[in-house]
Amino acid sequence: MLAVIAFAFTVPGYSSLSQHLSELGLMPGLPANVLTACIVANGAAIIVFSLALLGWGGRFALTAFTSASARIAWVARVTSLLGMAYL
Numbered sequence: 001m002l003a004v005i006a007f008a009f010t011v012p013g014y015s016s017l018s019q020h021l022s023e024l025g026l027m028p029g030l031p032a033n034v035l036t037a038c039i040v041a042n043g044a045a046i047i048v049f050s051l052a053l054l055g056w057g058g059r060f061a062l063t064a065f066t067s068a069s070a071r072i073a074w075v076a077r078v079t080s081l082l083g084m085a086y087l
Contacts, residue, residue, distance in 0.1 A: 004038045007031075036078055043075035 004021060008014055011031050015078065024031040050068035053060040 001038060001042060004035055006018040007023045007034050040075055043078070046071040047075075 001021070004024070005016070008016055008024060008031075011024065011027070014027070014031070022033075022035070024035045029030065047068050050064040050071070053064035058072070
């Protein structure tokens, strides 16, 4: 998400002091696309991490399952057109 924060400084009409980062998703064009790409990349990284936890055995199975299921739902919500309205 640091990439989105750095990108937000270059977006005209966006103030990091008075607006939430998710408001970039409401802007047309490049800001919304960058935000969506970064959210999907972060979700995919957590999913890969939780799958790697499963490789360590059953000790971290609950952690891996809960983090993977939450991030799969997160990525699905962001990539759907209706889901962006609820961010």
